[in-house]
Amino acid sequence: MPARRKARKRALDVLYESDLRDKPPVEVLAGYVQRIEQPRPEHLGYAVGLVEGVAEHLDRIDELIASYAEGWTLERMPVVDRNLARIAVYELLYVDEIDDAVAISEAVELARQMSTDDSPRFLNGVLGRIAEYATR
DSSP: OOHHHHHHHHHHHHHHHHHHHTOOHHHHHHHHHHHSOSSOOTTHHHHHHHHHHHHHTHHHHHHHHHHHSTTOOGGGSOHHHHHHHHHHHHHHHHOTTSOHHHHHHHHHHHHHHHSOTTHHHHHHHHHHHHHHHHTO
């Protein structure tokens, strides 16, 4: 698995736990990082950046997802999908070195591995619309 995909998976783990336990992502992240044995993986820094970035911009990210997820509220989305969307939207809006197509395809691939059969198509559509908005 490529390093950034591993980082996205770790970020997803933290955001998923944060969502389920209703705790701030940065608080969950601190405990998560403490549990990782030395030497820590190289991709951990990118995972930490993703979680911190999503946490910092969560209101704006959730606003965009809610606006572009036609017929779906954030609360109705599967937890995995909601948090994969958050990671991808953060990358679309705030991480210049990641191409939009890469951010979207990584979210879709992780959804294919970890969520429902409909999740890849759903995320691809929502994230594609947000990417169009972001490039205007």
